[in-house]
Amino acid sequence: QKEVEQNSGPLSVPEGAIASLNCTYSDRVSQSFFWYRQYSGKSPELIMSIYSNGDKEDGRFTAQLNKASQYVSLLIRDSQPSDSATYLCAVSSGTYKYIFGTGTRLKVLA
Amino acid sequence: DAGVTQSPTHLIKTRGQQVTLRCSPKSGHDTVSWYQQALGQGPQFIFQYYEEEERQRGNFPDRFSGHQFPNYSSELNVNALLLGDSALYLCASSRTGFAGEQFFGPGTRLTVL
Numbered sequence: 001q002k003e004v005e006q007n008s009g010p011l012s013v014p015e016g017a018i019a020s021l022n023c024t025y026s027d028r029v030s031q032s033f034f035w036y037r038q039y040s041g042k043s044p045e046l047i048m049s050i051y052s053n054g055d056k057e058d059g060r061f062t063a064q065l066n067k068a069s070q071y072v073s074l075l076i077r078d079s080q081p082s083d084s085a086t087y088l089c090a091v092s093s094g095t096y097k098y099i100f101g102t103g104t105r106l107k108v109l110a
Numbered sequence: 111d112a113g114v115t116q117s118p119t120h121l122i123k124t125r126g127q128q129v130t131l132r133c134s135p136k137s138g139h140d141t142v143s144w145y146q147q148a149l150g151q152g153p154q155f156i157f158q159y160y161e162e163e164e165r166q167r168g169n170f171p172d173r174f175s176g177h178q179f180p181n182y183s184s185e186l187n188v189n190a191l192l193l194g195d196s197a198l199y200l201c202a203s204s205r206t207g208f209a210g211e212q213f214f215g216p217g218t219r220l221t222v223l
Contacts, residue, residue, distance in 0.1 A: 004152075032210045043200055043214040044153065088152055092210055096166035098143070100152030 003027060004091050006101035014109050019076040021104050023089030026070065032092040033065055035074045038103065039085045047087075048074065079108045112137055114203050114215035122221045123191050131186040131218045135203030142184040143212060144176060145200040153200055159184050160206065188220075196222045 005024045013019045021035075032051055036044035050056045050063040050072065062075040072091075076083055086103040093099075115134045123129050135142050141160045145153035155168035159178035178184045182203075188195055198219050202212035 034211070036214075043198075043217045046211060046213060049211050090152075096141075096143070096158045096160075097155050097168060098210075098212065099155070100145075102150070102152045 002101075003099045004089055004101040006087075006089055006104045008102055009105040010107050011104055012107045012109055013079050015079060015081060017079050019079045019083065019106055019108070021074040021076070021087050021089075021106065023072045023074075023091075023101055024070055025072070025089075025091045025099075027091070027093045027099075028067075028070065030067075030070075030091045030093045033063070033072045034090040034092075034098075035061075035063060035072075036088040036090060036100075037083075037085045038088055044088055076106075079106075081108045081110045084108045114139075114201055114213055116199075116201050116215040116218050118218060119216070120219045120221075122223065124223050125191055125193060127191050127222075128187065128189045129191060129220060131188075131199050131201075131220075132183065133186070133201030133203075133215055134183045135201075136213050139203035139205045139213075140182050141204045141206055142178060142182065143202045143204070144184070144186045145202065146170075146195075147198040147200055147217075149197075156186070191222045193222050196220060 035048045038044045048063040060077045064073045088103045089101040143158040144156040147153045157167040162178045198217045201215045204212045
């Protein structure tokens with residue numbers, strides 16, 4: 001079992017729709033969770049961080065964390081073609097090591 | 111406010127050679143982590159430096175070594191290059207005690223022939 005799992009996609013959504021990206025992790029003691037966006041040929045860009053159960057909203061982005069189910073998700077409202085990218089989930093268990101998933105490729109169709 | 115910078119942008123080496131990659135952290139950051147990202151994969155943690163010491167290491171051989179300088183900048187050295195070392199090498203900086211958020215530099219694309 002991979003430590004951090006994401007569906008590789010591509011996930012295709014029409015412009016204006018909600019995109020839902022999911023991530024599961026295996027280490028129960030994980031404490032910090034991050035979502036990064038990576039455009040093709042570029043480096044990852046931090047979108048959201050979340051540390052406690054529940055929802056955290058920032059503009060069009062909402063991160064959701066459920067530690068009991070070892071599940072973290074990212075919702076993107078009013079998706080735009082410029083949101084088309086690979087979204088990486090990263091998890092830290094309180095050590096200094098960060099584990100990344102392989103990423104989900106999102107395509108927003110105009 | 112300068113972000114994380116890395117040099118060089120691209121590098122081509124041959125098998126067996128050695129390479130040094132450089133990173134300057136974001137202003138106010140004191141911690142530097144290095145990652146290797148192969149095509150189609152997520153970044154893989156190599157190691158993290160804080161106070162000029164390596165304080166965590168991922169599953170990478172001793173051919174991968176690093177250094178952090180008093181100004182918090184860092185180097186990644188890879189000896190005896192293999193074809194499989196071809197990847198995007200990413201540096202990420204963070205501020206100790208600031209909830210672990212890491213910010214990435216643009217990366218160095220290493221090609222080993």
